Amino acid sequence: MSDTILLAHGSGGKMAHRLIEEVILSDLSNRVLARMDDSAVLDLSGRTAFTTDSYVVSPIFFPGGDIGKLAVCGTTNDLAMSGADPLYLSLSFIIEEGFPISDLKRILSSIRNTAREAGVQIVTGDTKVVNRGNVDKLYINTAGIGKIPSGANISGANIAPGDKVILSGSIGDHGIAIMSKREGLHFSTELESDCAPLSGLVADMIATGARIHALRDPTRGGLATTLNELSDQSGVKIMIEEEKIPVRDEVLGACEMLGFDPLYVANEGKLVAFVAPEDAESVIAAMRKNKYGAQATIIGQVEQTENPCVVMKTVLGASRLIDMLVGDLLPRIC
Amino acid sequence: MKYASEFRDNRLARGLIAKIERSSRTPVKFMEFCGSHTVAIFRYGIRQVLPETVTTLSGPGCPICVTANVDLDKAIALARIPNVIMTSFGDVLRVPGSYTSLQAVRAEGADVRVIYSAMDALKIAADNPAKQVVLLGIGFETTTPTIAAAILQAKQESLTNFSVLSWHKLSPPAMKALLDSGDVALDGLICPGHVSIITGSQAWEFIARDYGIPCVVAGFEPLDILQCVDMLVTQVEKKEARVEIAYSRGVQREGNTVAQKLVDMVFEPCPAQWRGMGTIPASGLKLRPEYSMFDAEEIFDIDPGPTREPAGCICGEVLRGVSTPLDCPLFGKVCHPENPVGACMVSSEGSCFTYYLYGGKNE
Amino acid sequence: MCVAIPGLIKSIDGSLAQVEIGGITQTANLQLCPQAKVGDYVIVHTGYAINTLDQQEAKETLELFEAIARVAQEEN
Numbered sequence: 001m002s003d004t005i006l007l008a009h010g011s012g013g014k015m016a017h018r019l020i021e022e023v024i025l026s027d028l029s030n031r032v033l034a035r036m037d038d039s040a041v042l043d044l045s046g047r048t049a050f051t052t053d054s055y056v057v058s059p060i061f062f063p064g065g066d067i068g069k070l071a072v073c074g075t076t077n078d079l080a081m082s083g084a085d086p087l088y089l090s091l092s093f094i095i096e097e098g099f100p101i102s103d104l105k106r107i108l109s110s111i112r113n114t115a116r117e118a119g120v121q122i123v124t125g126d127t128k129v130v131n132r133g134n135v136d137k138l139y140i141n142t143a144g145i146g147k148i149p150s151g152a153n154i155s156g157a158n159i160a161p162g163d164k165v166i167l168s169g170s171i172g173d174h175g176i177a178i179m180s181k182r183e184g185l186h187f188s189t190e191l192e193s194d195c196a197p198l199s200g201l202v203a204d205m206i207a208t209g210a211r212i213h214a215l216r217d218p219t220r221g222g223l224a225t226t227l228n229e230l231s232d233q234s235g236v237k238i239m240i241e242e243e244k245i246p247v248r249d250e251v252l253g254a255c256e257m258l259g260f261d262p263l264y265v266a267n268e269g270k271l272v273a274f275v276a277p278e279d280a281e282s283v284i285a286a287m288r289k290n291k292y293g294a295q296a297t298i299i300g301q302v303e304q305t306e307n308p309c310v311v312m313k314t315v316l317g318a319s320r321l322i323d324m325l326v327g328d329l330l331p332r333i334c
Numbered sequence: 335m336k337y338a339s340e341f342r343d344n345r346l347a348r349g350l351i352a353k354i355e356r357s358s359r360t361p362v363k364f365m366e367f368c369g370s371h372t373v374a375i376f377r378y379g380i381r382q383v384l385p386e387t388v389t390t391l392s393g394p395g396c397p398i399c400v401t402a403n404v405d406l407d408k409a410i411a412l413a414r415i416p417n418v419i420m421t422s423f424g425d426v427l428r429v430p431g432s433y434t435s436l437q438a439v440r441a442e443g444a445d446v447r448v449i450y451s452a453m454d455a456l457k458i459a460a461d462n463p464a465k466q467v468v469l470l471g472i473g474f475e476t477t478t479p480t481i482a483a484a485i486l487q488a489k490q491e492s493l494t495n496f497s498v499l500s501w502h503k504l505s506p507p508a509m510k511a512l513l514d515s516g517d518v519a520l521d522g523l524i525c526p527g528h529v530s531i532i533t534g535s536q537a538w539e540f541i542a543r544d545y546g547i548p549c550v551v552a553g554f555e556p557l558d559i560l561q562c563v564d565m566l567v568t569q570v571e572k573k574e575a576r577v578e579i580a581y582s583r584g585v586q587r588e589g590n591t592v593a594q595k596l597v598d599m600v601f602e603p604c605p606a607q608w609r610g611m612g613t614i615p616a617s618g619l620k621l622r623p624e625y626s627m628f629d630a631e632e633i634f635d636i637d638p639g640p641t642r643e644p645a646g647c648i649c650g651e652v653l654r655g656v657s658t659p660l661d662c663p664l665f666g667k668v669c670h671p672e673n674p675v676g677a678c679m680v681s682s683e684g685s686c687f688t689y690y691l692y693g694g695k696n697e
Numbered sequence: 698m699c700v701a702i703p704g705l706i707k708s709i710d711g712s713l714a715q716v717e718i719g720g721i722t723q724t725a726n727l728q729l730c731p732q733a734k735v736g737d738y739v740i741v742h743t744g745y746a747i748n749t750l751d752q753q754e755a756k757e758t759l760e761l762f763e764a765i766a767r768v769a770q771e772e773n
Contacts, residue, residue: 184447184454186724186744243344252335253719257741258450259682259700261377316347316556318379320692326671335719337703337738337755346759349766370699423743451744453726476699480745483728528699531740531748554701557762583755584740590748593729 005099010129020127023101027108028091028115032123040123042088044145049084051075052143060107060137063177064192065268068107071140072114073197073268074219080199081215081271083154083206084146086118091125092141097132107138118197120144146199152206158213159234161304164280166273168201168287169194169295171223172251172265175329179254187257191250196269201290208286210279217271221325224263224310226272228324231308240300240322241313263312264325274302337583341555342378350560351383358387358567363519365655367509368526369396369683370554376692378556388563391518392688394508394611394653395526397473397501398425398681402607405501406431407638408631409470412499413444415634419462420446421455422470429680432642452484459488459496468630471498475537476528478502478619479593482600485621485628499630500620503606505529506537507617511608513545518655522566525551527558527581532597534589535577542575553581600625609677610650649676652685659686666690701742703750706735716741 008015025033032040053074060067076086091111095104115122173194180189198217205212214234218226223245231238247262255262269292275283280298287293310322366372372392375381381390394400410431413420420436427437427448440446445465449455452469459467471481481498488496505526512518525538530551538549548569552562562580569575579585597619606618621629630636646664651657659665659678669675671690678684704716704723716725716739725739730746733739739746 180721185450186453187718187721188723189721191720248720249335250720253702253704253717253721253723256335256338256702257700257718257721257723314377314379315342315344316378316380316383317344318382320376320379323671323691326687326691335702336705337750337752340755340759343762346762346766349762349769352769352772353765368699451726453744473699476701476742476747479729479747480726480743483726483745487728526699528701528740528742528747531701561758561762582758583751584748590729592731593747596729 003101005095005097005101005104005129007097007129007131010095010127016127023105024108024125024127027112028122030121030123032121040088042123042145044147046150047148049079049082049146049148050143051078052141053078055140055142056136057178058136059181062181062193065195066107066110067138067140068111069114070195070268071142072111072118072120073195075142075144076118076120077198077217079144079146080202081154081217082146082148083152083202083212083215084148085203086120086144086146086199088123088145089115089120090143091122093127094135094139095127095129096135096137097129099138114197118199149206154212154215156214156216156230156233159230159236159274159302160213160276161236161302162277163213163274163302164277164298165238165240165300165302166275166280166284166287166296167223167245167299168271168293170246170248170251171218171267171270172247172255172262174268175222175265176251176254187254189250189254191248194267194269196292198269198271198292201271201287201292204286204290205273205283208279208282210283211276212273212283213276214274215271218267220266222262222264222266223272224261224322225324227310227322230274231310235308237303237305237308238300238310239303239313240310242315244297244299246295246297260329263322264329277301338555341553341557343557346557347560350557350564354388354560354564354567355385357564357571358385360570361387362521362567362570363389363391364522364524364563364566365391365393365518365520366524367393367395367505368529369399369681369685370528371524371526371552371559372685372688373683374554374556374559376688380556380559384563388567390524391655392652392685393655394512394608395474395505396678396681396683397503398429399649399653399677399684400503400508400608400611401429401472401501401677402609403432403643404607404638404641407641408636409499410434410436410439411636411638412468412630412634413439413446417465418445419458419465419467420444420470421449421458421467422446423472424448425681426470426472428674429677430674432640452480456484456488456493456496459493460491463495465495467496469496469498471500471502474503474505474526474529475532478601479532479590479597482596485600485625486596488628489625497628497630497633498621500601502601502619503608504603504617504619506533506540507614508608508611509541511611511614511617512654513541515654520547521570522548522550524559524562524566525549527551527553527585530581530585530589532590532593535579535585535587536589538577542577546575548575549577551577551579551581551585553584610653644675647676649678649686652678659689662686699742701740701747703738704741706733706737706739709735714739714746716746
């Protein structure tokens, strides 16, 4: 086999079969996938969650992860945010010709490890190869299916006045870790992306029997954007306190330098939970026992309102509205 | 973060607020010249914690906001010239000119790149010898020396494919024009801290002396701004008008003389057009003739076409402090950050954007 | 105006310094601030140090704030 991906690897012919068998299946095989039929046949019953996402991150390898890990975490986390236990994933690659097969193997091994940790099986997939320049190295799409445990009723629309807002850890780690590797930005840091599968953490939270009303992972657009989506969905006012939101020094430094607000920087391994006030402590205790929730803390609470909004109490004790991200995060002079 | 976090302390802030409450008797209106001050004031909710006697008012100190459409159109026309790589700070990309924006022409295929530093533009020029790399030189006294340093470095490295489109502006002449217009009556000026690092606090002495307005140079942390307000209130109550510094860890009276010399070597004052304020004599900076080989206006034949101003937009009045964004019929309705009509809604330190983002609209 | 932030100079190579800002290390050009040396704090704007930070002044300012805060507390 050649060292790089060629157009013929996506042709459906012999080279495509060899690529799938020798590179992809060798890493991912399971009973459903091994059947090699045109579609995966699954036994499903009860309430089922289904989601899809595409991954186009640049650079594809970054401190704390790579595009493969992200493709598994992103989709299984979306399932977990509905309270679902992730079961199955699809995995589609769009690869630029000339992409090193060794890099593809690295990505596949990271997909395998992350899928194992998230407890999900990859049951169907596809590989396309396109001309140089038509994609940037490699894009991945995953779709996921998960089973919702009986009794769980978790939705962005279920937030109730009085709920406590719990954040699982520090914000902005993923966005800044990625930016530190982008060409043209002159900073370096030991900071790693927080990219992580959160289904185990969510399972631990649900197992407490607490009344968890809503869960969401604040990815692109950051915590501020996620809270705004939720306040709109549930028609509530979300009050948070600036001083209670954990931000690592690395993230703070990079944000100050580039003129960003950490509230708008992406996360890939964090969640916010809206929990009935009496249950908040038990949820936090359960979260702190999990490595992905060790820093879990209450950052605010929910109030009734006519005008859904997100309000933050600043370090001076004043309050200000928090809006969604507008446009892109771009370095600025003023 | 050292020398930043300490100046955000809640307990110390409460002390300063109490002191201001104790000493402020006369109702006063202070203007913060600088857009970054406007942002800090909103971001930390400083207006809410000041006594009712103290009102703060946003000034024209946002370089993006005051850039006239004719200049934006020039940059957009330049970016459309084949073989040109336009390099710009992120702030400028979304600002609409008469017809379109740099962001939109980039989507059409123009090579527009966001840079963090003037050094990046030099590197892009060195890496792309077959292309013409234009650096959009925008900003007040703080940023201008970095562009001057880049031009000098380009000369030293004999770069022949690098040039600057200078939109640089000077803040004291704008403040003077604003005061001369008689549009606003001010009881004090919150002077820009990072501009003053370069110019020195001396740049504001004419305002205290000729206009009798107390001036205090402020940093950008909440305690810096509170200290500045306290010093201004004290001057007002004592009926004094002098220049003081509430940012003594960064600013001295003389300023950064090395930077001043570099700027003077490369640039000379010229009349400049300001959005909302018209043409102000000796308020802009253009490259000196000795550096014309780095002057994009000299190198390229730029035809921006006729200029057009958006109907109904009152950015000009907002920049002069005559109106607030809330007075604009377009604010929050037609004009919002996703669909900005005027520059003040685009720039991250524009008054309209700040009002919108930080909830000034609910005040 | 303008985004600028203090950082600690860790090393200098020619006109470029490595500056620690929070938990990150950033390259800063010292052309506008040639007097800066390792161990100094500089105020960095778009990759250029625009001034050294006067640590003594910072200390005195914070002491002044402490004194003001004490007065306020006593009055309460």
